[in-house]
Amino acid sequence: MTVAKGLEGVVAVTSEISSIIDGVLAYRGIDIDELAEKASFEEVVYLLWKGHLPTRTQLDELKRQLDQYATLPAELLEQLKVYSKTGAHPMAVLRTSVSALALYDKEADDNSAEANEKKAIKLTAQIPTIITAFFRMRKGLEPVAPKSGLGFAANFLYMLTGKEPDRVAVEAFDKALILHADHELNASTFASRVTTATLSDMYSAITTAIGTLKGPLHGGANERVMAMLEEIGSLDRVESYIKSKLANKEKIMGFGHRVYKNGDPRAKHLREMSRQLADLTGDKKWYEMSTHIERLVDQEKGLKPNVDFYSASVYTYLGIPRDLFTPIFAMSRVTGWTAHVMEQYANNRLIRPRAEYTGPYNRPYIPIDQR
Numbered sequence: 001m002t003v004a005k006g007l008e009g010v011v012a013v014t015s016e017i018s019s020i021i022d023g024v025l026a027y028r029g030i031d032i033d034e035l036a037e038k039a040s041f042e043e044v045v046y047l048l049w050k051g052h053l054p055t056r057t058q059l060d061e062l063k064r065q066l067d068q069y070a071t072l073p074a075e076l077l078e079q080l081k082v083y084s085k086t087g088a089h090p091m092a093v094l095r096t097s098v099s100a101l102a103l104y105d106k107e108a109d110d111n112s113a114e115a116n117e118k119k120a121i122k123l124t125a126q127i128p129t130i131i132t133a134f135f136r137m138r139k140g141l142e143p144v145a146p147k148s149g150l151g152f153a154a155n156f157l158y159m160l161t162g163k164e165p166d167r168v169a170v171e172a173f174d175k176a177l178i179l180h181a182d183h184e185l186n187a188s189t190f191a192s193r194v195t196t197a198t199l200s201d202m203y204s205a206i207t208t209a210i211g212t213l214k215g216p217l218h219g220g221a222n223e224r225v226m227a228m229l230e231e232i233g234s235l236d237r238v239e240s241y242i243k244s245k246l247a248n249k250e251k252i253m254g255f256g257h258r259v260y261k262n263g264d265p266r267a268k269h270l271r272e273m274s275r276q277l278a279d280l281t282g283d284k285k286w287y288e289m290s291t292h293i294e295r296l297v298d299q300e301k302g303l304k305p306n307v308d309f310y311s312a313s314v315y316t317y318l319g320i321p322r323d324l325f326t327p328i329f330a331m332s333r334v335t336g337w338t339a340h341v342m343e344q345y346a347n348n349r350l351i352r353p354r355a356e357y358t359g360p361y362n363r364p365y366i367p368i369d370q371r
């Protein structure tokens with residue numbers, strides 16, 4: 001057997017959803033650079049699920065359904081109140097809450113294409129409500145109910161703060177959601193497909209995916225980037241901090257990638273957004289520290305920033321607390337996960353690789369009294 005450690009280079013499925021070819025990321029064949037500049041998040045969601053861009057009528061209908069399903073079951077809101085007193089991380093709360101949503105959906109175990117399309121909409125609509133309700137309850141505040149007609153990005157910021165956000169914040173946040181929506185066979189998407197391939201249900205697959213995204217080598221890196229920026233604290237401390245981490249062979253969060261070796265095409269958009277928000281807020285510290293780190297890590301290790309690096313400063317400039325960064329990633333990526341779940345059901349085969357056994361052979365069973 002040849003072992004591909006970490007499954008590097010292994011092509012495990014065929015997919016029509018997103019591609020990374022020669023460092024270019026495309027959703028359904030459309031370059032992410034174009035989508036980031038021209039599309040809205042809802043258009044991208046439709047594109048990922050249906051394979052083509054929506055007409056105005058189709059887009060309005062999707063927005064209507066996202067509004068319709070954004071409210072949470074009352075029982076889950078009660079549960080969230082309990083979770084808000086535990087000190088739990090929002091990703092743990094999101095994982096548990098998405099699993100719990102299945103208990104209140106009569107179609108949870110219906111794996112038909114129609115039921116799965118509806119569940120994809122429900123999950124996408126409800127995750128922002130879970131994140132924001134938990135965030136507010138944790139601060140002793142009442143949750144803010146979703147407001148129809150605001151749009152997905154604006155509604156999240158509204159439910160977070162209780163105030164309608166300004167246009168610049170909405171546009172930046174919408175673009176960040178587009179950039180995070182799908183990414184070929186990344187670890188959490190793969191995990192969701194493994195669960196789906198046993199013919200389990202969509203809620204199980206998305207619960208699996210959230211648990212996988214949470215790790216610091218994947219989506220959890222964005223929160224760690226901000227923790228690092230805060231620990232460094234000022235521009236003049238960047239060089240000694242980074243050089244000493246690298247000398248100790250420690251990883252710098254937000255750098256490196258399994259697939260991109262010459263840079264992640266999403267990072268330039270997030271860098272530019274960080275620059276613009278730094279200008280707008282008049283607080284250039286996080287942006288200047290980030291660009292300095294980027295220069296140093298490239299110079300010392302030849303590593304480039306991934307999607308998680310500049311999203312940290314972007315979300316901070318938008319006033320979003322650090323431990324919501326990965327839940328926000330999940331709130332966008334659930335659209336890609338559900339697209340992959342539906343694609344997997346449509347052409348399923350159990351995913352079951354092999355392991356090369358490296359343990360001992362031919363050992364006798366020793367009775368318990370003789371051990």
Ligand SMILES: CC(=O)SCCNC(=O)CCNC(=O)[C@H](O)C(C)(C)COP(=O)(O)OP(=O)(O)OC[C@H]1O[C@@H](n2cnc3c(N)ncnc32)[C@H](O)[C@@H]1OP(=O)(O)O
Nearest residue numbers: 216217218219221250251252253254255256257258306308
């Ligand atoms: C949305 C996302 O999931 S994007 C990725 C988010 N994760 C992070 O930002 C965490 C930091 N980055 C990493 O840990 C890695 O680059 C990964 C997990 C993203 C990719 O990992 P792999 O493809 O397995 O690469 P691997 O970890 O084997 O790294 C190869 C070499 O580059 C080094 N390296 C990779 N990333 C980094 C980093 N961020 N900082 C310092 N060194 C690094 C490794 O130490 C290793 O060096 P060595 O050959 O001297 O041992």
Ligand SMILES: O=C([O-])CC(=O)C(=O)O
Nearest residue numbers: 182183185186187258307
């Ligand atoms: O593709 C990966 O390995 C990780 C990543 O960038 C993503 O999930 O967006």
